[in-house]
Amino acid sequence: MPKLVEIVDLVTNFYTYEGVVRALNRISLTIEHGVTFGLVGESGCGKSVLVRSLMRIIQEPGRIDGGRILFYPERDAGPVDLVQQPDDYLCGLRGNQISIIFQEPNAALNPIMSVGNQIAESFLIHRRKELDRDASKTIFVIPTRSKSRLRKEALRRVVSLLEQLGIANPKEIVHRFPHELSGGMKQRIVIAIALACHPMLLIADEATSNLDVTIQAQILQLLLELKKTQISSVLLITHDLGVVAETCQRVGVMYAGNLCEVADVRELFSDPRHPYTQALLAAVPKFSQEGQLKSIDGNVPNLVTPPTGCRFHPRCAQAKPACRERFPADTHLGNNHTVACYLYTDQSRASTP
């Protein structure tokens, strides 16, 4: 499958008073067209920093200090390096070709704007010409008041978008304000904003983490349906391994600013290779849980002074002296399965002559 986004050796640091927080440590990752990619890890492992870097919305005191984010807007043409692009280009990109659903719908929505206007913003910014063309066909207003003409046309589109998302009574909903809606409904509005311009990549940053189980099931089902019809690829960020197992095709596991392992879903859950992935899977209660849960001793390290070498080595049962010294390079195990661990470096050398 052709690539959509390719992240190469991305480094993002935060320059705080306490020191430099090394949030992303040379992350390399590829997302293909038509794939639902899940990114899992515990809090503070850099999942959100990674997608914020991808969107180039890292705020002070954070900075992208190295690496490339190659975006392939057209299948045949060459890539664009988002790290090098000026703000103008990025403004045209965000919400248009790449959009994001934020975690907390209460914080993502503007409390003093009706939800219809908030969704319409996407159209008014990215689809002005189309709106102008369509508006001249349908709405007869005095030409001098062109702004309200465009807004009317945009709202018409919002209503049809909400209809597609299966929201009951969209004509009334567009005039409501966020506080008048329930949590699940607000999350749908945030999804509608992200989907308005049919992005090529939809990033869902813990989109269902604050929702109840029955509402979460509704939202995940909606995302999967949209994935079939409207969007090319989805990057799903979550700490819930269950959500990943049920919705994604490929999974990346992050730990303390590193990407430990990337594999297809079935392979990752049936044959995890990295000790952290193995420990994480053993620590989650399962449906068919028998016997004790195996917890991981110790805590997630502080990223101002991360452990040397492999950042997991202080908690790893199989750590070797080499793990303490240098970070292991990615090892390809076949089947599109990559792991960054010294346990497999020798093996792969033996297998590839």
Next chain:
Amino acid sequence: MTDPTKILSLKDLKKHYPIMGGVLRRQVNSVKALDGINIDIYRGECLGVVGESGCGKTTTGKTIIGLEDATHGKIQYFPNGENEKTSPLDISGMGKRALKKSGIRAKLQMVFQDPTTSLDPRMLIKNIIAEPILALQRIGSRDLEARVLELLNTVGLTKDHYLRYPHEFSGGQRQRIAVARAIATNPEFLILDEPTSALDVSVQAQILNLLKQLQQKFHLTYLFITHHLLVVKYISSRLAVMYLGKVVETAPTEELFRHPLHPYTHALLSGIPVPEVGHPRKRIVLSGDVPSPVNPPAGCRFHTRCPFVLERCRKEEPLLEELEPGHSVACHRKQSMPKLIHEKFG
């Protein structure tokens, strides 16, 4: 049940929060957070309470412990070693002083959801853990120090942590401190209000295992409140499912997961994302949201979202009735429900 002596019995427990309005600030309506709860809790068990947010799980815990006064109903406490024949104490009407004097306060303790907010940031760990002991008994300073160190040891912390402040600890360690504080008074009954939902997966397992250990060691009874069904499956022996201020189903955990009878329980169970691949399951996705507890629907509260609703469900409220030993459910169509679910969802 191996140990059938009750420790607590909730009888038609209600908690309504008034909504004030109008010029005279009179009560215009009320939020029916708990609307007639009947549960028996047995000694030595871990009763899991599950449900979506706003269904009254936390209010149940707070009302039992006396942080909220019940609007109606009884909370009966059966003191240690006595069986049901001896008169139970109704603790819902007891004043603070009476609770403390009778020693019941020491026997019922609670661990809260978020350890960053439940520990006073300006108190040393030793004082945080010593506070409940000092409040309830007279103890010499040397004995107190020994007791606090013993408690720290029990929850897996060391002497080094004795003279520190909460901000110096990670989330998991803070929750350990909160647990140490709760067991400081040698309680019989612990209310655990989402003790792991603020924690990471790898740390969650540590705390769950610690809680299991403590339960065996001190013969504790737990009321484990959570929305995470796989966590509750791991730790609880019996489950109560709540919906909009009512208990809709109670059963032993294994039984509930195998044969859920209430359609809401069924939807909850089928909605959990399971961290395993290769187990395709039929999923029931409920439409709509939880109705407001200010004006709960008439009849069965679940009828607005139930796929099997009858005319009777809209008018008449089903009671929680025992269908099989230990398995109670509040549904008009409970007899035919397994068949209905099978026909509709396969």
